[in-house]
Amino acid sequence: MDFKAVKGTRDFYPDQMRVRNWIAEAWRRASLRNGFEEYDSPIFEYLDLFTAKSGQEIAGQLFGFTDRGGRRLAIRPEITPSLARMVNARINSLPRPIKWFSLPRLCRAENPQRGRLREFFQWNVDVIGADSILADAECIYVAVDALGELGLSADDVCVRIGSRPLTVAALRAAGVPAELTGPALAVLDKRPRLSDEDFGKLAADAGLTEGQIAAVGRFQEASSLGELRSHFHDCDEVKADLDDLAELFATLEAMGAGDYCALDLRVVRGLAYYTGVVYEVFDRSQALRAVAGGGRYDNLLEVLGGPKVGATGFGMGDVVLGILLAEKGKLPDLSPRIEYFVIEATEELRPKVLEVVGALRRAGLSADFNYRPQSIGKQLKAANRRGAARAVIVRADGVSIKDLASGAQRDRALEEFLRAPAGAEHMQ
Amino acid sequence: MDFKAVKGTRDFYPDQMRVRNWIAEAWRRASLRNGFEEYDSPIFEYLDLFTAKSGQEIAGQLFGFTDRGGRRLAIRPEITPSLARMVNARINSLPRPIKWFSLPRLCRAENPQRGRLREFFQWNVDVIGADSILADAECIYVAVDALGELGLSADDVCVRIGSRPLTVAALRAAGVPAELTGPALAVLDKRPRLSDEDFGKLAADAGLTEGQIAAVGRFQEASSLGELRSHFHDCDEVKADLDDLAELFATLEAMGAGDYCALDLRVVRGLAYYTGVVYEVFDRSQALRAVAGGGRYDNLLEVLGGPKVGATGFGMGDVVLGILLAEKGKLPDLSPRIEYFVIEATEELRPKVLEVVGALRRAGLSADFNYRPQSIGKQLKAANRRGAARAVIVRADGVSIKDLASGAQRDRALEEFLRAPAGAEHMQ
Numbered sequence: 001m002d003f004k005a006v007k008g009t010r011d012f013y014p015d016q017m018r019v020r021n022w023i024a025e026a027w028r029r030a031s032l033r034n035g036f037e038e039y040d041s042p043i044f045e046y047l048d049l050f051t052a053k054s055g056q057e058i059a060g061q062l063f064g065f066t067d068r069g070g071r072r073l074a075i076r077p078e079i080t081p082s083l084a085r086m087v088n089a090r091i092n093s094l095p096r097p098i099k100w101f102s103l104p105r106l107c108r109a110e111n112p113q114r115g116r117l118r119e120f121f122q123w124n125v126d127v128i129g130a131d132s133i134l135a136d137a138e139c140i141y142v143a144v145d146a147l148g149e150l151g152l153s154a155d156d157v158c159v160r161i162g163s164r165p166l167t168v169a170a171l172r173a174a175g176v177p178a179e180l181t182g183p184a185l186a187v188l189d190k191r192p193r194l195s196d197e198d199f200g201k202l203a204a205d206a207g208l209t210e211g212q213i214a215a216v217g218r219f220q221e222a223s224s225l226g227e228l229r230s231h232f233h234d235c236d237e238v239k240a241d242l243d244d245l246a247e248l249f250a251t252l253e254a255m256g257a258g259d260y261c262a263l264d265l266r267v268v269r270g271l272a273y274y275t276g277v278v279y280e281v282f283d284r285s286q287a288l289r290a291v292a293g294g295g296r297y298d299n300l301l302e303v304l305g306g307p308k309v310g311a312t313g314f315g316m317g318d319v320v321l322g323i324l325l326a327e328k329g330k331l332p333d334l335s336p337r338i339e340y341f342v343i344e345a346t347e348e349l350r351p352k353v354l355e356v357v358g359a360l361r362r363a364g365l366s367a368d369f370n371y372r373p374q375s376i377g378k379q380l381k382a383a384n385r386r387g388a389a390r391a392v393i394v395r396a397d398g399v400s401i402k403d404l405a406s407g408a409q410r411d412r413a414l415e416e417f418l419r420a421p422a423g424a425e426h427m428q
Numbered sequence: 429m430d431f432k433a434v435k436g437t438r439d440f441y442p443d444q445m446r447v448r449n450w451i452a453e454a455w456r457r458a459s460l461r462n463g464f465e466e467y468d469s470p471i472f473e474y475l476d477l478f479t480a481k482s483g484q485e486i487a488g489q490l491f492g493f494t495d496r497g498g499r500r501l502a503i504r505p506e507i508t509p510s511l512a513r514m515v516n517a518r519i520n521s522l523p524r525p526i527k528w529f530s531l532p533r534l535c536r537a538e539n540p541q542r543g544r545l546r547e548f549f550q551w552n553v554d555v556i557g558a559d560s561i562l563a564d565a566e567c568i569y570v571a572v573d574a575l576g577e578l579g580l581s582a583d584d585v586c587v588r589i590g591s592r593p594l595t596v597a598a599l600r601a602a603g604v605p606a607e608l609t610g611p612a613l614a615v616l617d618k619r620p621r622l623s624d625e626d627f628g629k630l631a632a633d634a635g636l637t638e639g640q641i642a643a644v645g646r647f648q649e650a651s652s653l654g655e656l657r658s659h660f661h662d663c664d665e666v667k668a669d670l671d672d673l674a675e676l677f678a679t680l681e682a683m684g685a686g687d688y689c690a691l692d693l694r695v696v697r698g699l700a701y702y703t704g705v706v707y708e709v710f711d712r713s714q715a716l717r718a719v720a721g722g723g724r725y726d727n728l729l730e731v732l733g734g735p736k737v738g739a740t741g742f743g744m745g746d747v748v749l750g751i752l753l754a755e756k757g758k759l760p761d762l763s764p765r766i767e768y769f770v771i772e773a774t775e776e777l778r779p780k781v782l783e784v785v786g787a788l789r790r791a792g793l794s795a796d797f798n799y800r801p802q803s804i805g806k807q808l809k810a811a812n813r814r815g816a817a818r819a820v821i822v823r824a825d826g827v828s829i830k831d832l833a834s835g836a837q838r839d840r841a842l843e844e845f846l847r848a849p850a851g852a853e854h855m856q
Contacts, residue, residue: 003480003732006473011470011510013514017466030789033789034789034796035766038445039439039440041440045433045434049431065493067537089439107471119472132800134799254782256786304431354679361569364457365461367462368462
């Protein structure tokens with residue numbers, strides 16, 4: 001018998017687990033200091049919740065199953081539907097804006113590829129109940145805040161910001177009929193990953209003429225708000241959306257995140273449900289898939305049976321981010337460390353070793369020891385292997401505290417050491 | 429449309445999430461200071477892994493599904509099989525003893541009841557590669573250490589410790605034939621939850637005679653190691669197991685966890701795979717299900733295709749523990765707090781507010797603000813609602829820092845405040 005993990009899932013041995021926790025804790029700290037509160041949903045939901053948001057075709061991308069009562073369930077492929085369900089259930093009692101984050105484990109029945117696994121973790125940050133562009137700005141800011149804490153500068157990553165309503169307006173201005181807007185957006189979303197020739201073919205398949213493709217291309221090339229205003233000839237219809245974008249960039253600049261952000265109208269986001277600004281975080285070289293993506297989705301709560309209420313947010317997965325951090329050499333030394341390794345001078349002193357170990361741990365200090373009797377030399381080697389800062393050598397007449405980095409050693413009475421073990425930190 | 433969470437699963441709104449995190453962080457801190465390293469496995473595995481450990485009948489208690497290739501998968505109902513799989517895969521390179529812990533999310537297709545849900549979290553602590561009873565003692569110690577940190581004293585909870593080999597020896601001494609040992613253990617495991625009459629019936633169904641039931645009952649009533657030795661008339665066959673138990677209690681006493689622990693031979697543990705000491709943690713009143721359970725399982729790695737290697741550990745779920753902590757009033761005030769709420773004196777100062785908010789957050793301080801322009805009074809109310817320690821009122825000519833508990837207020841220049849915002853903490 002030879003058991004293996006399922007393809008596309010990961011075993012987190014302690015080395016990998018420390019990296020996962022290091023990323024998750026940076027996400028959590030950034031969320032909390034930005035005023036977001038953590039929530040979570042069950043790992044599985046009724047399948048209907050996911051198909052109501054994304055259509056029946058999503059079912060093929062989920063791990064679905066049936067409970068004993070014959071109801072169709074699925075492991076969550078994203079947490080946004082659950083978030084909308086939870087908020088809808090308490091929409092009248094939750095103070096707004098609802099600023100929530102989560103660190104869910106998600107599963108998708110995909111073919112595993114570089115940067116895309118069947119099981120992953122995704123930081124989700126959302127503001128619900130606020131129509132203000134400030135809510136979009138805050139979501140982008142918290143993403144930048146966390147990326148900065150993880151060691152990624154504005155030279156490493158970029159938040160590329162587009163606009164769903166302006167893209168729709170550009171399609172309309174180019175003469176694309178309303179019923180082709182959805183297919184056109186789906187094709188535009190794929191554009192950055194396609195050759196011009198392949199994109200042209202797909203766009204033609206979606207019903208766009210060459211003239212329309214060229215017109216939308218000019219819109220997408222606008223690299224400043226000024227160029228964008230010119231493209232639309234200061235048309236009233238798009239004024240509010242242009243003003244929103246301008247306020248978004250001004251806000252991010254005022255908050256100190258401007259360096260990380262750029263206008264990029266090629267960012268469209270594939271999902272139908274976006275209604276406002278949209279954005280994706282990429283490494284500057286764009287060699288990897290998107291690190292994060294999000295935007296405004298003002299209709300989702302209503303689609304899931306609630307009221308119409310403003311909502312905006314993003315998801316940042318751990319897989320591409322982990323690859324990027326490793327490639328950029330940003331992962332710190334996370335080897336395990338303990339404060340004390342307790343050593344017995346002779347085997348008869350084992351009860352005293354146990355007393356010391358128990359007392360240190362109860363005092364909140366990390367401590368370990370050998371199960372098997374060994375020479376002091378071998379126990380000191382074990383202490384070094386375990387990453388101990390200090391060894392406590394328990395002798396019949398007291399203890400010796402040895403700093404394992406400097407080699408400095410000091411003798412103390414056992415009772416004195418147990419009363420104030422942390423005092424040993426100042427031994428040098 | 430009215431979407432709900434699946435029965436037996438939980439939505440973690442921020443209030444519940446803070447309790448879950450508070451418990452998980454106590455588990456994690458206790459694990460780390462006791463020298464354990466964290467690992468995790470995928471949420472689903474090939475079904476075979478679970479049936480290889482627990483038999484085909486486990487399949488009915490799992491959420492199983494099939495991937496596109498037709499392979500049978502299941503959401504993990506426990507993490508021990510995955511742990512054994514992971515350790516077996518690296519058995520020759522992992523330094524022993526392997527002291528690992530995990531905080532997995534687990535799912536079981538059960539009928540939800542008080543203390544038993546379909547989805548829950550379970551702290552798992554295991555030592556692999558050590559035959560010494562010290563490994564069992566360490567697992568029990570870390571459980572006690574965490575329970576103490578959560579505010580549960582030896583008056584609240586008790587680790588009830590039994591012995592699988594001594595129970596098997598008692599059955600044999602009572603004349604129970606070897607082939608009835610398994611069914612007899614299963615019945616004995618249920619005994620504490622049954623009336624004498626119901627237990628008698630079940631035991632008779634399992635093939636035990638009245639004399640055998642009485643003899644095993646006398647064994648289970650032994651409340652000290654001395655009584656236990658008498659029961660076995662100092663028989664050589666059980667000497668090693670009796671010595672193990674004696675050393676276990678002496679170790680727990682030396683480490684300072686003796687008060688929490690008691691001999692209780694009624695603790696048998698239902699699962700076939702235990703091979704040594706077994707234990708369960710109960711509230712002292714025994715009004716609730718077990719808070720935790722575990723023991724030694726020296727054969728599991730071999731059953732799952734690895735070598736024969738000593739292993740011992742326990743699982744502690746969050747559901748019963750959460751009920752107990754709530755009933756005992758041990759849950760602390762976990763309401764969300766932020767350090768600063770930034771207020772605009774007039775709407776034109778919004779860019780300065782954004783600058784202050786961004787600077788505070790980048791300095792690692794938690795800060796929030798209102799999206800909508802409001803009077804200073806309303807913004808101060810919002811600051812109090814958000815649990816802010818201080819308000820920063822941004823004026824045209826500087827900032828006023830207001831301590832919201834004392835009402836004390838101090839004016840500072842904006843630049844000075846941005847250089848050293850934390851200095852405001854010493855304003856009184």
